Amino acid sequence: MPASPQIDPSADGQESAPCFGIYVHWPFCQSKCPYCDFNSHVVASVDQARWAAALTRELEHMRGLTGPRRVRSIFFGGGTPSLMEVPTVDAVLQRIHALWPVDDDLEITLEANPTSVEATRFRGYASAGVNRLSLGVQSLDDAQLRFLGRLHTADEALRAIALARETFPRLSFDLIYARPGQTRAAWERELRGALAHAADHLSLYQLTIEPETAFARLYEKGAFALPAEEDAAALYELTGAICAEAGMTAYEVSNYARRGAECRHNLVYWRYGDYAGVGPGAHGRIRSGARHLATRTLRTPGAWIEAAERSGHGLEAAEEISPAEQGDELMLMGLRLEEGVSCARYERLAGRPLDAARIESLAADGLLIRDGDHIRASAEGRLVLDALLARLLA
Incomplete structure (x- = not known):
């Protein structure tokens, strides 16, 4: 770790004018991954025009709370945002541009799965303004992809990575390691293989067992075991060493990037900046006048969209954060x-x-x-x- 990391003075979250981002939650998936505890729901079909209208209405409500902030980043997360049709993404982005001023180098990230069907939308997303793709690859081994409940193959993932590199200025993809039975040698082979295809950013997460997931139930029954704590720590240290060798710094615990390619939106969170969260179950941190608010929207998609259509937003809470809580949150993130x-x-x-x-x-x-x-x-x-x-x- 460098003795003196470079701090970006334009984005270090000074409380007088902290950096500002917008998070858009798309809660729908084709299937529920067994490790996932995010707010995601499997449905047969979605009325995209209805959802675009509801998201834009909630954005209008958030503009009333935030005032005329300058948007540094936009992030479409989920769920599976690559199930959004291009006109839906376009409608959301157009409304954001109409409501707030934006940075000249605005970062717009969309999370995507690397299935062949979803990859066909990549060029449309780029035309709408998306300039950074985050691919949920998770593994480059077909057997491990099946264990993780993924719907794509390793070959599909590599094709999606190649198409994304041709289509977007910036690309990241995720991998999950410290999987059952995974050895140092096996992870090193997989990670070095991934780095051969990576552009400038990787998100590398250790597999954890989250409550009330399918993996939690299987783990409790003894269906599989995770690596021992010391073995997981060794894998983490190996990950950092291999990424550093490839020129990617661990700028955050689980995120590695070449200098200048860090995810600006996630830095808004980690630097304790402000962000508006729209869509079901989205959280936000907003300075509204003299108050610092923690916002939270209704989690269930049906309840959220009905509220957004009825009232212009699906907020269920907008609570003031005390000074002590602000300090703790700054440290927890920073x-x-x-x-x-x-x-x-x-x-x-x-x-x-x-x-x-x-x-x-x-x-x-x-x-x-x-x-x-x-x-x-x-x-x-x-x-x-x-x-x-x-x-x-x-």
């Missing part, structure tokens, strides 16, 4: 980043300084690094980030 967090910014948000003795203790234990005003997790600290945060914020 210590995931290589660049770390400004202690002065924490104090401005929380209304109190961080405990200097705790910082010194964590630094002495090799878990935290202080670099002037900034603190950041060390390589060892990233392996136990939850425990580090618990000690720091106790």
Whole structure:
């Protein structure tokens, strides 16, 4: 980890004018992956025109809350946004451009699955303005794809990656590792193979068992076992070493990019900027006047769209965040980043300084690094980030 990570002063989330993004949630999928606990629903068909109209109405309501902010990034997440028809994406983007001013280099990301059917929409998305694709590849091994419940093959994934590289200026794709029985040698082969096809960004996640998922039920029955904690840690360290060799820095715990290719939208979250969330189950963080609000929309698609049509939005909560909670959220998000967090910014948000003795203790234990005003997790600290945060914020 570099001794002095570069901080982008134009986007470091100064509380007077934090960076601003818009998240659009598309909740529908062709099937439910067994590891997934996101708000996703399998349906036979979707009235795309109706959903486009509801999403644009909620955007109009959010504009009333946010005021005339400048949009740095837009992210279509899910669910499976590549099931959206091109006119639906186009309608949402046109409405955002009409409601807010946008950065000249606005980043517009859409998550996609690499099935052949969905890949046929890539050029249409690009014509609508999408300039960054995030592909849910998850594995380049057909047997592992079946285990993970994916509907595409490894060959389809490679074809989709190639088409995406031809179509979009920027591309990322996801892989899941630390799978049952996965060895260091097997993961190294798969990761090096992926890097041969990667453009400038990879999201690499360890398989975790989330409550109330199909994998949780199978895991409880002993149907499979995950690698031991020390083996998973070794895979994480191997991942960082191989990506660094390929010129991709771990700018966040699970995200690797060439310098300048970091996901700007996710940096809005991690730098504790503001974002409006629209669509079922979307969350937001919005400064509305003197208040800092946590917003949340209705989770069930049917309830959300009926509310949006009736009232112009599907919000079920817009709660003020206390100064102490703001400070905690800043740390919870920011210590995931290589660049770390400004202690002065924490104090401005929380209304109190961080405990200097705790910082010194964590630094002495090799878990935290202080670099002037900034603190950041060390390589060892990233392996136990939850425990580090618990000690720091106790």
